[in-house]
Amino acid sequence: MLDVRKDFPILQVPEAGKRLIYLDTAATAQRPNRVIEAICEYYKSDNANPHRGVYELGARATERTDSARHTVAQFVGADDEEIVFTQNTTESVNLVAYTWGMANINAGDDICVYVAEHHSNMVPWQRVAKRTGARVVYMYPDENGVLTEEEMRRKISRRTKIVCCAMVSNVLGIKIDEKALIERAHSVGAKVLLDCAQSIPHFRHDFHAIGCDFAVFSGHKLYGPMGIGVLYGRKALLDAMEPFLSGGDMIGIVTEDGATWAETPRKFEAGTRNVEGEVGLEAAIKYLDSLGWENIEAHERELVNYCLAGMKKLPHIEIYGNAPERYGVISFNVEDVHPHDVASILDADGVCVRAGHHCAEPLMRRLGIGRCSRASFGIYNTKEDVDVFLNSLGKIREFMGYGS
Amino acid sequence: MDLRSLYNQVITEKSRSNEHRHPVDDCTCSLEGVNPSCGDDITLQLRVKDGVIEDVGFMGAGCAISQASTALMIDILKGKTVAEAKELIDVFFGMIKGEIGEDDERLELLEDAAALKGIAHTPARVKCAVLAWHTMEEALDK
Numbered sequence A: 001m002l003d004v005r006k007d008f009p010i011l012q013v014p015e016a017g018k019r020l021i022y023l024d025t026a027a028t029a030q031r032p033n034r035v036i037e038a039i040c041e042y043y044k045s046d047n048a049n050p051h052r053g054v055y056e057l058g059a060r061a062t063e064r065t066d067s068a069r070h071t072v073a074q075f076v077g078a079d080d081e082e083i084v085f086t087q088n089t090t091e092s093v094n095l096v097a098y099t100w101g102m103a104n105i106n107a108g109d110d111i112c113v114y115v116a117e118h119h120s121n122m123v124p125w126q127r128v129a130k131r132t133g134a135r136v137v138y139m140y141p142d143e144n145g146v147l148t149e150e151e152m153r154r155k156i157s158r159r160t161k162i163v164c165c166a167m168v169s170n171v172l173g174i175k176i177d178e179k180a181l182i183e184r185a186h187s188v189g190a191k192v193l194l195d196c197a198q199s200i201p202h203f204r205h206d207f208h209a210i211g212c213d214f215a216v217f218s219g220h221k222l223y224g225p226m227g228i229g230v231l232y233g234r235k236a237l238l239d240a241m242e243p244f245l246s247g248g249d250m251i252g253i254v255t256e257d258g259a260t261w262a263e264t265p266r267k268f269e270a271g272t273r274n275v276e277g278e279v280g281l282e283a284a285i286k287y288l289d290s291l292g293w294e295n296i297e298a299h300e301r302e303l304v305n306y307c308l309a310g311m312k313k314l315p316h317i318e319i320y321g322n323a324p325e326r327y328g329v330i331s332f333n334v335e336d337v338h339p340h341d342v343a344s345i346l347d348a349d350g351v352c353v354r355a356g357h358h359c360a361e362p363l364m365r366r367l368g369i370g371r372c373s374r375a376s377f378g379i380y381n382t383k384e385d386v387d388v389f390l391n392s393l394g395k396i397r398e399f400m401g402y403g404s
Numbered sequence B: 001m002d003l004r005s006l007y008n009q010v011i012t013e014k015s016r017s018n019e020h021r022h023p024v025d026d027c028t029c030s031l032e033g034v035n036p037s038c039g040d041d042i043t044l045q046l047r048v049k050d051g052v053i054e055d056v057g058f059m060g061a062g063c064a065i066s067q068a069s070t071a072l073m074i075d076i077l078k079g080k081t082v083a084e085a086k087e088l089i090d091v092f093f094g095m096i097k098g099e100i101g102e103d104d105e106r107l108e109l110l111e112d113a114a115a116l117k118g119i120a121h122t123p124a125r126v127k128c129a130v131l132a133w134h135t136m137e138e139a140l141d142k
């Protein structure tokens, strides 16, 4: 197993304090020293407005942003020009929805969305549908929380213009069969947007090999900073798209009559950018690469399986989703106890879990629950963390006055 | 934080009580209160006649804190005049904000609802505790 807790300052046990058992990495990961230091270093030695200063320092800042883009591109199997920096997953989806979507989706078309989507990959599409007269068609998981090929075939049709789907659901932790999805979508001429926010921290992706048209993720779930996100788009698609925001930095030539756009990807990056975020994201990727992705996968698989096995031994716990592989998250309810009470009680033992609808209300309704608790795991979690969690979890019902 | 000061016996028991969980006959006001952070959702029904709260009931679901708080509120407000109820609601908010200290005698006016005083130290759950009281305040102003 990995032993990287020491790399994360926030997880160091304060003297006389309680051990922090952080099981909310799916909401946002903690940051390793390397990321925090990279951001400080950037401001201490390389900060200037990139692409603007003619002076040497400005060139260094430009070099840092170019280098970050290159690192991200290498990391996800893309070309540098196919990587657009955004604020987060949400902005990346909106960029595609309002540029590609508004230009290519018409009345009578379908937008096919997995019902397990995070609101950020659902609400923008609902808005596009409303404005264009298109229809949102939802794909549903089966009773195990799995999106079947049959369901894909049923919902993705000749009317479908784009299919929007999370690689891994933030509630179920189950990976979709992206090959089948993309094959089906492309066979009817539809584009595919993969929301990789919850998958990117857990295994390596190669967007060219996968064959998706768009992919989106956030830096902060990948042990990088908040406020930096990525949109991957196939070069030809990005080239054909209109800009999203416009103004400084994204232009070619501006006259009184109008403007031309900078080349892809910079035509999508208006205004002064979040260079510290880009630098921090690059540091996070390099840090993860240095740990080795097989090691990361093995570590997390062992942790999740260990936790699942422990939870299944406890009575009165319902776990959502059932698939051989589960990536990073376990959603559950304790019978008769509201998830917010569950989270408060766990918190008293130093265990941080998320409780609520996890920004996936339609999925919650589908599961027949309003809310649930979610434990999620990262590279710094250990079996000791899981033991504390299980022990605390096992006491909740009694604590609330139920027999067992 | 001592968890038992938040989830004490009064609260865990009240959270499961069905005593006030019913619609009210000839109700004069029905008002829903929602706490989006937790998903707590209650509907209060009351019958006010000649300035007196004759009957109160509620329906809905939510966390133990919100459900217990609703039941405890109904316990003390039922049968009171509107003016008395408003005063008690103010005392309750004072307690939750920590403005009314542990040994302030006004806490006695709240009877068992004083069991919620631990919330003052748990900012994340304040919304759960005040939901019913805010809803009631609004209903009385209608």
Ligand SMILES: Cc1ncc(COP(=O)(O)O)c(C=O)c1O
Binding pocket: A026, A027, A088, A089, A090, A091, A118, A120, A121, A166, A168, A169, A170, A195, A197, A198, A218, A359
């Ligand atoms: C699957 C998924 N998509 C999108 C998002 C939204 O990410 P962000 O808030 O960084 O835009 C999240 C975050 O919770 C997520 O889990």
Ligand SMILES: [Zn+2]
Binding pocket: A340, B035, B038, B039, B040, B062, B063, B064, B065, B066, B127, B128
């Ligand atoms: Zn609540």
